[in-house]
Amino acid sequence: MQELNLPHYEFRTRTENGKQQIFDNIRKKFVALTPEEWVRQNFAQYLIQEKKFPASLIAVEMKVTYNRKPQRGDIIIYDQTAKPHTVVECKAPNVKITQDVFYQAARYNSQLMAKYIIVTNGLHHYCCKMDYQGSQHKFLQEVPNWD
16 A cells, blocks of 8 residues: 555555455454555544544544435544544545545534544645634644644
8 A cells, every 4th residue: 555644553454355454443343445445544543643532532434414315424533522523534645635525524524513624635634623603714734632
């Protein structure tokens, strides 16, 4: 897999029926190792190991309903009261981070009302802090440490 703009992490991988898989420590199972999954697994470890987000508050590929249609949020982090804290949208490294990617994350967040939205392709990471009272958002220089 492609090297990312993240620290190096060790993962358990295997080949099953000729297809590469990676062990997801959050979901506690092996999943298909796609470029997007590579970014998702690395970014989850970055949040846990570098930014000190509690693994127990992280959900991966969580169902989010938008316009009565089920969607899947890549990474959703909850606070200690079980309210969404951060929404992370992951893309494969070859996918450019465009306004449409932000719109996708914002659609999920319109249902969740998280404090932060993060968009990453493993090479570029963007983090916004939401201000719901002021109906605006502020781009941050980096992902903040866990509160």
